[in-house]
Amino acid sequence: DVQMTQSPSSVSASVGDRVTITCRTSQSISSWLAWYQQKPGKAPKLLIYAASSLQSGVPSRFSGSGSGTGFTLTISSLQPEDVATYYCQQANIFPPTFGGGTNVEIK
Amino acid sequence: EVQLVESGGGLVQPGGSLRLSCAASGFTFSDYEMNWVRQAPGKGLDWVSYISISGNTEYYAGSVEGRFTIYRDNAKNSLYLQMNSLRAEDTAVYYCARYSGSRGDFTYWGQGTLVTVSS
Numbered sequence: 001d002v003q004m005t006q007s008p009s010s011v012s013a014s015v016g017d018r019v020t021i022t023c024r025t026s027q028s029i030s031s032w033l034a035w036y037q038q039k040p041g042k043a044p045k046l047l048i049y050a051a052s053s054l055q056s057g058v059p060s061r062f063s064g065s066g067s068g069t070g071f072t073l074t075i076s077s078l079q080p081e082d083v084a085t086y087y088c089q090q091a092n093i094f095p096p097t098f099g100g101g102t103n104v105e106i107k
Numbered sequence: 108e109v110q111l112v113e114s115g116g117g118l119v120q121p122g123g124s125l126r127l128s129c130a131a132s133g134f135t136f137s138d139y140e141m142n143w144v145r146q147a148p149g150k151g152l153d154w155v156s157y158i159s160i161s162g163n164t165e166y167y168a169g170s171v172e173g174r175f176t177i178y179r180d181n182a183k184n185s186l187y188l189q190m191n192s193l194r195a196e197d198t199a200v201y202y203c204a205r206y207s208g209s210r211g212d213f214t215y216w217g218q219g220t221l222v223t224v225s226s
Contacts, residue, residue, distance in 0.1 A: 032211045034210075034211065034212035034213070036152075036213075042218075043202055043216040043217060043218055043219055044152065044202070044213070044216055045216070046212055046213065046214055046215075049207070049210045049211070049212040049214075050210055050211075050212075053210075055214075087151065087152055089152075089212070089213070090211075091210075091211025091212065092211065094166065095154055095166065095168060096154045096211070097154070098151055098152040098153070098154070099151070100151050101151050101152075
């Protein structure tokens with residue numbers, strides 16, 4: 001299975017700060033990477049697909065980049081409603097696998 | 108509006124069985140591949156199973172292979188997961204998720220149903 005390593009495991013930032021989350025894969029997955037946001041007690045929500053494409057309805061402060069084995073999710077200006085756990089997921093190599101998650105908090 | 112509503116979770120003893128259901132609405136169910144993904148309490152996301160549009164192709168995580176069966180009824184817009192020989196480590200919230208095969212993402216998720224395996 002493709003191993004997914006997210007960092008950091010948690011981040012605390014102020015409202016308005018830029019937040020960057022990294023996802024590294026054990027094998028090249030081209031651009032077959034998605035990012036999800038999960039708020040406490042809720043289901044995951046798709047934010048980014050194909051590494052850098054914004055899912056419809058997702059605020060433009062979220063962006064994704066990368067290819068191969070290194071990817072980033074950036075929140076350009078952190079808002080209180082962005083408090084959540086973020087997961088990356090690869091779909092290039094069966095079975096699909098998820099990163100361990102990054103908790104984003106407000107400082 | 109896309110809606111996925113899971114049901115069927117609950118408390119079951121080790122070795123027992125449970126059938127989860129997922130009712131789909133707001134889209135043409137028979138046009139989409141579907142999956143089950145689970146999340147153990149306080150843990151991350153784990154893919155469980157996949158089924159093709161027609162239902163002819165199924166895939167399973169190694170941890171559930173031979174114990175779980177995924178199937179669908181396109182006439183009823185419903186997805187199912189039959190879980191047998193349940194173990195404590197199967198305790199989790201189970202989500203059904205609509206899949207985009209062309210993009211590789213789980214585009215929409217249900218609210219989840221909790222399965223607890225305990226004596």
